[in-house]
Amino acid sequence: MYRLKYDPAAEAVHEAMPAAASETLTLALADACHDPIAATQPYGDIEDEVMRMIVTGQAFAVLLIGHTLKTITVLQVNYLA
Numbered sequence: 001m002y003r004l005k006y007d008p009a010a011e012a013v014h015e016a017m018p019a020a021a022s023e024t025l026t027l028a029l030a031d032a033c034h035d036p037i038a039a040t041q042p043y044g045d046i047e048d049e050v051m052r053m054i055v056t057g058q059a060f061a062v063l064l065i066g067h068t069l070k071t072i073t074v075l076q077v078n079y080l081a
Contacts, residue, residue, distance in 0.1 A: 062077075
């Protein structure tokens with residue numbers, strides 16, 4: 001299982017989101033902690049299994065996957081109102 005970490009700005013956006021959108025993103029992040037590659041999508045044109053993203057109906061998050069230390073760092077969260 002991977003441990004979740006947040007950039008402070010990304011955490012602030014996630015905390016400010018409406019409850020339903022926040023919960024959906026939280027559940028998607030929890031899935032990523034169990035299997036970060038299966039639960040996420042490549043970020044950009046290169047599939048490197050390090051830079052990934054989660055896309056929900058109302059948000060997306062950019063993630064940095066640290067396979068050695070088993071961490072997922074949430075670098076950015078965007079709320080799509």
